[in-house]
Amino acid sequence: xxxxxxxxxxPLITITNIIWSFDRTTKQLQVLLVKRAQPPYQxxxxxxxxxxxxxxxxDEAALRLIREKIGLNLSDFYTEQLATFTNQQRTSNxxxxxxxxxxxxxxxxxxxxxxxxxxxxxxxxxxxxxxxCLSNRQLTFQTAAEASETAYYQALKQQQPDQHLAFDHxxxxxxxxxxxxxxxxxQPNILLVLGAQFTLKEARMIYAAFLGIKPSEIDNSNFKxxxxxxFKDIGxxxxxxxxxxxxxxxxxxxxxxx
Amino acid sequence: xxxxxxxxxxPLITITNIIWSFDRTTKQLQVLLVKRAQPPYQxxxxxxxxxxxxxxxxDEAALRLIREKIGLNLSDFYTEQLATFTNQQRTSNxxxxxxxxxxxxxxxxxxxxxxxxxxxxxxxxxxxxxxxCLSNRQLTFQTAAEASETAYYQALKQQQPDQHLAFDHxxxxxxxxxxxxxxxxxQPNILLVLGAQFTLKEARMIYAAFLGIKPSEIDNSNFKxxxxxxFKDIGxxxxxxxxxxxxxxxxxxxxxxx
DNA sequence: TTAATAAAAGTATTTGGTACTTTTATTTTT
DNA sequence: AAAAATAAAAGTACCAAATACTTTTATTAA
Numbered sequence: 001x002x003x004x005x006x007x008x009x010x011p012l013i014t015i016t017n018i019i020w021s022f023d024r025t026t027k028q029l030q031v032l033l034v035k036r037a038q039p040p041y042q043x044x045x046x047x048x049x050x051x052x053x054x055x056x057x058x059d060e061a062a063l064r065l066i067r068e069k070i071g072l073n074l075s076d077f078y079t080e081q082l083a084t085f086t087n088q089q090r091t092s093n094x095x096x097x098x099x100x101x102x103x104x105x106x107x108x109x110x111x112x113x114x115x116x117x118x119x120x121x122x123x124x125x126x127x128x129x130x131x132x133c134l135s136n137r138q139l140t141f142q143t144a145a146e147a148s149e150t151a152y153y154q155a156l157k158q159q160q161p162d163q164h165l166a167f168d169h170x171x172x173x174x175x176x177x178x179x180x181x182x183x184x185x186x187q188p189n190i191l192l193v194l195g196a197q198f199t200l201k202e203a204r205m206i207y208a209a210f211l212g213i214k215p216s217e218i219d220n221s222n223f224k225x226x227x228x229x230x231f232k233d234i235g236x237x238x239x240x241x242x243x244x245x246x247x248x249x250x251x252x253x254x255x256x257x258x
Numbered sequence: 259x260x261x262x263x264x265x266x267x268x269p270l271i272t273i274t275n276i277i278w279s280f281d282r283t284t285k286q287l288q289v290l291l292v293k294r295a296q297p298p299y300q301x302x303x304x305x306x307x308x309x310x311x312x313x314x315x316x317d318e319a320a321l322r323l324i325r326e327k328i329g330l331n332l333s334d335f336y337t338e339q340l341a342t343f344t345n346q347q348r349t350s351n352x353x354x355x356x357x358x359x360x361x362x363x364x365x366x367x368x369x370x371x372x373x374x375x376x377x378x379x380x381x382x383x384x385x386x387x388x389x390x391c392l393s394n395r396q397l398t399f400q401t402a403a404e405a406s407e408t409a410y411y412q413a414l415k416q417q418q419p420d421q422h423l424a425f426d427h428x429x430x431x432x433x434x435x436x437x438x439x440x441x442x443x444x445q446p447n448i449l450l451v452l453g454a455q456f457t458l459k460e461a462r463m464i465y466a467a468f469l470g471i472k473p474s475e476i477d478n479s480n481f482k483x484x485x486x487x488x489f490k491d492i493g494x495x496x497x498x499x500x501x502x503x504x505x506x507x508x509x510x511x512x513x514x515x516x
Numbered sequence: 517t518t519a520a521t522a523a524a525a526g527t528a529t530t531t532g533g534t535a536c537t538t539t540t541a542t543t544t545t546t
Numbered sequence: 547a548a549a550a551a552t553a554a555a556a557g558t559a560c561c562a563a564a565t566a567c568t569t570t571t572a573t574t575a576a
Contacts, residue, residue, distance in 0.1 A: 009310045010268040013355065052267045058344035058355075084342040084357055086316035095312075097271065099342055186440065201523080220523065222565060237572090243522025244572040459554085478554065480534060495541090501553025502541040518576080525570070532563070539556070546549075 012096040013052035015061040016169070018082065018176050019070070021108040021122065022193040027205050029125040029193065030108055031173075033165070034069060034117040040092060041166030043118070047173070049098075050116075062101045070120045071112035072105075078192050079103045082176055089153040090168045100172050102180075106195035125209055132170045134177050181210040188230060191251060199238050199246035200224055203231070270354040271310035273319040274427070276340065276434050277328070279366040279380065280451040285463050287383040287451065288366055289431075291423070292327060292375040298350060299424035301376070305431070307356075308374075320359045328378045329370035330363075336450050337361045340434055347411040348426045358430050360438075364453035383467055390428045392435050439468040446488060449509060457496050457504035458482055461489070 019032040033045045050065040052058060062079050066072050082100040090098065111120040128134065152171055164170060180190045184207060194202055201215075204223055208215040224231075232252045237245035277290040291303045308323040310316060320337050324330050340358040348356065369378040386392065410429055422428060438448045442465060452460055459473075462481055466473040482489075490510045495503035 007312045009271055009312045009314070011271065013267055013269065052344075054265045054267045054353075055346070056267070057346060058342070081341055083339055084316070086310075086357070088313070088315060097316075099344070182444065199523090219566075221525075221567090224524090226564065240574080241522080242520080242574050244524065244570095246523060457554090477535075479536090479556075482555090484533065498543080499553080500543050500551080502539095502555065504554060520575075521573080523570105523572085525568100527568075528566090530563100530565070532561105534561075535559090537556100537558075539554105541554085542552080544549100544551070546547100 009095065012094060013058070013061075014049050014096045014098040015052055015058060015065055016047050016049045016085075016098045016100045016172060017062050017065050017079070017103055018047055018100065018173065019066065019103045019105065020125075020190065020193050021105040022195075022202070022206075023108050023122070023124070024202075026124070027202055029190075029206055029209055030122040031125050031128055032070065032111070033121060033123055033128075034113065035119040035121075036166055037116050037118045041161055044161050044164070044166040046166035047100075047169045048117075048120070051096075052099075058099050058101075062103065066103065067114075069114040069117055071114050072109055074105065074109065077103055077105050078189065080189060082172070082179060085168060085172065087149065087153050087168070089156065098168075098172070100176070102176055102189075104189060104192035106192060128173070129177075129209070132165060132173065134170070134174050177210060184210060188251075191230075197234060197236070197248040197250055199248060200231070201246060203227075203249070267353065270352060271316070271319075272307050272354045272356040273310055273316060273323055274305050274307050274343075274356045274358045274430060275320050275323050275337070275361055276305055276358065276431065277324065277361045277363065278383075278448065278451050279363040280453075280460070280464075281366050281380070281382070282460075284382070285460060287448075287464055287467055288380040289383050289386055290328065290369070291379060291381055291386075292371065293377040293379075294424055295374050295376045299419055302419050302422070302424040304424035305427045306375075306378070309354075310357075316357050316359075320361065324361065325372075327372040327375055329372050330367055332363065332367065335361055335363050336447065338447060340430070340437060343426060343430065345407065345411050345426070347414065356426075356430070358434070360434060360447075362447060362450035364450060386431070387435075387467070390423060390431065392428070392432050435468060442468060446509075455492060455494070455506040455508055457506060458489070459504060461485075461507070 021030045021032070022028070023030050032048060034048050036042055036044050036046050048065055048069045050061055050069060052061045056064070058081075059079065066074070066077075079101050082102050085098040085100065088095060090096075108122060111122065113120045153168065156168060165173070180188075183189065188207075190206055190210070191198070191203055193206070200220055200223060204218045204220065205215050207223075208218055230252050231249040234248050234250050236248045238248055239245070279288045279290070280286070281288050290306060292306050294300055294302050294304050306323055306327045308319055308327060310319045314322070316339075317337065324332065324335075337359050340360050343356040343358065346353060348354075366380060369380065371378045411426065414426060423431070441447065446465075448464055448468070449456070449461055451464070458478055458481060462476045462478065463473050465481075466476055488510050489507040492506050492508050494506045496506055497503075
């Protein structure tokens, strides 16, 4: 398509979805990765992706992705937009923008790999964080000094594929961590992975992961006081465990502001 | 483009840029609107837009938009991504996704309408807020209950064009307000419109606009204490005015986290 | 029955937010 | 030139929240 100023871009639209859940037995936050069946980045681990189709909104595509690629048939989850990635160097062949979403599942369902994936697997977030150095590094998006993004995409080409996530997925994950951390104090949507009821210890485990500290560094008593506006005691105690049973809480509001 | 599952979408990409500045004489936050020269929404006020071209990143397109449509040739400003709008009902003809950005100008330059615009004009944000009811209404994007977004796009078709901004631009602006408000306490990028040095009164004017209160309702002394981590006293006093001269401040950090 | 465990519950101290008052530096008026 | 008006800086006292820490309680394991 041409107009008097140049050729308009009509790129493919990739939907990339960071899918979070929580393992109740290990009390570990989980993130879903798939092993790619086809090139590029064949056999590499990647965030689940799909191309957007005609007659479908991005949100719908994000849901279809969950169904098709991961074999999940769920009704109860929450998806929010993360950001859109437009750098030309992010793909090598035909240009594709990536609309990144985050989905929070209130349980940790069994997975089966769908089309395009050799395998779909839950990973403990702490392991992924360590493996791919998703530290709290500041990401600057200042247009005047967008050097860091440019530098990242330059370096991307030299990477060993088997030691990294496919495409710019580490960059996307890093951004997701930053976003979740920023919202921890006013809109901790990440806690939706804890489902309808949870203990404060479980909430603390998640907070600690994004704050970059050990869970033991957060005092239970103080945590309860500081976040009492976010959690509501539902008057039930947790099931059998060593020590006094923990109370169960729910999120105070499921209204989610943008 | 076809694969075994269906037809992939390759939509046009619209870059929509909300451009903010500050009028030092009236101490009013300003937002830039253009009057559309061509259909659809001919003669309606709209946020500045352009189509993305090949060989150009979305960030570059956002910058080109500033140059071409508004005749600004600036080097010193900051642009950040707001969100991406993908609803099919947002355009009537060929499908177009909109990548919305926000740009903060440290001055309020004169405008000249460029290609596609009959006029480009600065509006006092307070007037725009009132005119288009950009109140603090909660916007829910819960995928399970995305009724509000769907309802919005349904209602959009019935709107009187001359009483509203073009396309879904009121929706986009409302989201921008919400985002700015949320970031006021930890990353008030909106204050970049105040330039290299500003008085606390100027900062208070902007805070008040997004908090939905009168500037007089914010106590100067307390505001200073509460936000002292964000502002740095640069030891200079403001120029001649009635009353004791205000000190000048700068933003403590121009590092911007995502 | 006792020890160990883990969380609830409570306390005391420090920090930060809020409401309010006083002081100071400037312009305008007399 | 002096006094009044203005607007912000600077200070104060009080209340609420965050933090560090201790005690109590409900449970399991030995």
